[in-house]
Amino acid sequence: MAWVLKMDEVIESGLVHDFDASLSGIGQELGAGAYSMSDVLALPIFKQEDSSLPQENETKHPPFQYVMCAATSPAVKLYDETLTYLNQGQSYEIRMLDNRKAGDIPEINGKLVKSIIRVVFHDRRLQYTEHQQLEGWKWNRPGDRLLDLDIPMSVGVIDIKTNPSQLNAVEFLWDPTKCTSAFIQVHCISTEFTPRKHGGEKGVPFRIQVDTFKQTENGEYTDHLHSASCQIKVFKPKGADRKQKTDREKMEKRTAHEKEKYQPSYDTTVLTECSPWPDTPTTFVNNSPTPAPTFTSAQHNTYSVPDSNSSSPNHQGDGTSQGSGDLHPSATIQETQQWLLKHRFSTYTRLFSNFSGADLLKLTREDLVQICGPADGIRLYNALKSRSVRPRLTIYVCQEPLRSIQLERPDAGNGDSSNGAIYVYHAIYLEEMAASEVTRKLALAFNIPLHQINQVYRQGPTGIHILVSDQMVQNFQDESCFLFTTIKAENGEGFHIILK
Numbered sequence: 021m022a023w024v025l026k027m028d029e030v031i032e033s034g035l036v037h038d039f040d041a042s043l044s045g046i047g048q049e050l051g052a053g054a055y056s057m058s059d060v061l062a063l064p065i066f067k068q069e070d071s072s073l074p075q076e077n078e079t080k081h082p083p084f085q086y087v088m089c090a091a092t093s094p095a096v097k098l099y100d101e102t103l104t105y106l107n108q109g110q111s112y113e114i115r116m117l118d119n120r121k122a123g124d125i126p127e128i129n130g131k132l133v134k135s136i137i138r139v140v141f142h143d144r145r146l147q148y149t150e151h152q153q154l155e156g157w158k159w160n161r162p163g164d165r166l167l168d169l170d171i172p173m174s175v176g177v178i179d180i181k182t183n184p185s186q187l188n189a190v191e192f193l194w195d196p197t198k199c200t201s202a203f204i205q206v207h208c209i210s211t212e213f214t215p216r217k218h219g220g221e222k223g224v225p226f227r228i229q230v231d232t233f234k235q236t237e238n239g240e241y242t243d244h245l246h247s248a249s250c251q252i253k254v255f256k257p258k259g260a261d262r263k264q265k266t267d268r269e270k271m272e273k274r275t276a277h278e279k280e281k282y283q284p285s286y287d288t289t290v291l292t293e294c295s296p297w298p299d300t301p302t303t304f305v306n307n308s309p310t311p312a313p314t315f316t317s318a319q320h321n322t323y324s325v326p327d328s329n330s331s332s333p334n335h336q337g338d339g340t341s342q343g344s345g346d347l348h349p350s351a352t353i354q355e356t357q358q359w360l361l362k363h364r365f366s367t368y369t370r371l372f373s374n375f376s377g378a379d380l381l382k383l384t385r386e387d388l389v390q391i392c393g394p395a396d397g398i399r400l401y402n403a404l405k406s407r408s409v410r411p412r413l414t415i416y417v418c419q420e421p422l423r424s425i426q427l428e429r430p431d432a433g434n435g436d437s438s439n440g441a442i443y444v445y446h447a448i449y450l451e452e453m454a455a456s457e458v459t460r461k462l463a464l465a466f467n468i469p470l471h472q473i474n475q476v477y478r479q480g481p482t483g484i485h486i487l488v489s490d491q492m493v494q495n496f497q498d499e500s501c502f503l504f505t506t507i508k509a510e511n512g513e514g515f516h517i518i519l520k
Contacts, residue, residue: 081119081121081124082119082246082248082293083118083119083120083124083125083245083246084116084117084118084119084120084196084232084245084246084248085117085119085248085290085291086114086115086116086117086230086248086290086291087114087115087117087288087289087290087291088104088112088113088114088115088228088250088288088289088291089112089113089114089115089287089288090104090105090106090112090288090289091104091264091285091286091287091288091289092104092283092285092286092289093105093263093264093267093285094267094268094271094282094283094284094285095267095270095271095282096282096283097281097282097283098281098282098283100283101250101251101292102250102251102283102286102289103225103251103252103253104250104251104252104253104289105252105253105254105255105259105260105261105263105264106206106252106253106254106255106260107254107255107256107257107258107259107260107261108206108207108208108209108254108255108256108257108259109205109206109207109257110205110257111170111173111203111204111205112203112204112205112206113173113201113202113203114137114201114202114203114204114228114230114291115200115201116135116176116194116196116200116201116202116230118196118197120196125234125245127234128196128234128245129197130197131195131234131235132178132193132194132195132235133193133194133195133196133232133233133234133235133241133245134191134192134193134232134233134234134235134241135191135192135194135202135230135231135232135233136189136190136191136230136231136233136297137167137169137189137190137191137202137204137228137229137230138167138188138189138227138228138229138230138231138297139166139167139188139189139206139208139226139227139228139229139252140188140226140227140229140297141153141213141224141226141227142224142225142226142227142251143224143225144395144396146213146224147364148364148399152451152452152457153213154166154187154188155456155460156452156454156456156457157187157208157212157213158187159456159459159460160456161207162471164187164207165182165187165188165207166187166188166206166207166208167187167188167189167190167204167205167206167207168182168190168204168205168207169182169190169192169202169203169204169205170203170204170205173203174201174202174203175199175200175201176194176195176198176199176200176201177192177193177194177200177202178192178193178194179192179193180192190204193241204228206226206228206252206254208226208254209223209254209255209256210223210224210225210226210253210254210255211223211224223253223254223255225251225252225253226251226252226253226254227249227250227251227252228249228250228252228291229247229248229249229291229294229297230247230248230249230291231244231246231247231296231297232244232245232246232247233245244296246293247293247294247295247296247297248291248292248293248294249291249292249294250289250290250291250292264285268285295366295367296366298361298362298364298366347359347377347380347381347403347404348377349377349378349381350377350378351376351377351378352376352377353373353374353375353376355377356372356375356376356377356379356380357369357372357373359377360372363403365396365400365403367396368391368392368396368400371391380404381404383404385397385398385401388400388401389401411449411450411451412450412451412452412453413449413450413453413493413496413498414447414448414449414450414498414499415447415448415450415458415496415499415500415501415502416445416446416447416448416499416500416501416502417445417446417448417462417465417501417502417503417504417519418443418444418445418446418501418502418503418504419466419503419504419505420503420504420505445501446465446466448461448462448465449461450493453490453493453494454490454493455476455488455489455490455492455493457493458476458488458493459473459476459517462476462504462517471514472514472515473514473515473516473517474509474513474514474515474516475487475488475516475517476488476516476517476518476519477516477517477518477519478492478518478519478520479518479519479520485518488519502519502520503519503520504517504518504519504520505517505518505520506518
C-alpha cells in the first residue's frame, strides 16, 4: 500500500515538472514581445477589419492650415474650444500653410487662391442682429474698420481688397507654395457689444474665420476649398496680456487634480475647420472696385444704397424688394439651400439637403423646434412665415415744404389750389430706441448718404437746437409727426438735420 502511494507521488511530481517545462518552452519560443498588443493587432483578421477605418480619416485631411501667433488661454476646460485673447489694434500674424498631401487638389498647383478673413460674432443671438450691431458701432466710430490688414508686415499677400460696406472683412490672393503670413488688426473690443456699459461687464466673444476659394473657369474665385475659425476676445491695449496673466495665476492656485480638467496654454492658436461663411464671395469682389484698402467718401456713397433694404433683421441681405426674402413652395432643392444660407441657417443645409421649398414650408413650428432646437427652430419658423419684427416706435417725418413732395388736389372752385396741397410724410419704424437708429432710418427713407449726416437735433422752445440722444428717443410719443430741414455743418463737411 505504501508503495502504491509513493508511485502516485512520483507520477504527480513528474506531471507537474513536464507541465512547467512546457510553459517555459512556450515563453522561450514566443519571447516577451509575444504578449504586446501591436503583435496581436497584426494578425490577418484584425488587419482586414482595420484596413477600412483610416481611409475615412484620410478623406478629411484639410488642404490648408491657418495658425495665429497668439497664445491660448489656460483657463479653458478639456474638450471645450480654445479661447485666445487679443489686444485692440495690435498686429497678429496668421500663417497660411499649405497642408496638402501629394496629389491633393492638383488644379491649384502654380495658381493663386483667394482667402477672406473675417471677424464675426460667436454668439448666435448677436449673429442674428449683426447688421444692427455693426451699424451702431459704425455710427460711434465713423471712418474706422473692425478688421484691418497690416500690409507692411504681411508677407506673400497680393491684390488686397476691402469693402467700405463690410467693415469686418478683408480679402487677398496668395500662392500656397510660398511662405504667406497675413497680419491682422482687430479694432473692436468685446465690451462694445454688451447690453450695459457701466464697467466690469463680461465681453462677448468673437470669431476669426478664414475662407479660401480657388479660381473657376470664368476667372472668379468662388469655388470653396476650405474654412477654419477660432474663438477670441478683444481687450483694450495690454488688456489681453493682463487677462492671460490672471488666468495663469488662477490655474497655478488650483490643485493637480483640478488642473487635469483644463487644457494647457499653447503658444499659437490653430484655427479649426468649420462651415464656410454664408456670404457669397462674388458680391464682395464686385463691390470692391479699388484694389487698395482705402476709405473714402465716394466709396461710402456707393455702398450706402444697398443697406436701405435691410430695415429688419428678418430681411438682412435681401434683394431689391421685400418679398425677395420669401421662400416659395415652387423653390427647387438648390434654391432652398441658397435660401437657408442667405438667412444664416448654414448649420442645417446638410440636414435639409433633400428638401424643396414645399417640403420645408409643410413643417410645423413644433417640427422645426424638435429638429433645430428651440432658438433656431423658432427663428426658422418666423423666417419661413416672413414674420417681421414689430417696431418699438413709429414716427412720421416730412421734409420742409420747399423740398417736400406735393400732391395737388383738384381745384375746388375757389381758384386757390395752394390750400389743397398736401405734404407726404414717411413712416419711420424704429426697432431700437436709439439716436443712431433714427439717423440711419432717416438716411434710408430720404436717400441721404449716412456718412454725410453729422448730428440730428430737435428744435426746442425759442428755436434752440437740442441734440437727439438715446434718452430723448425713448421719450418720443408713438406716431409723433416731425418736419425736418438740413443745415450745412460748420466745417463745411456734411450737414445737420433739425427735427421740428
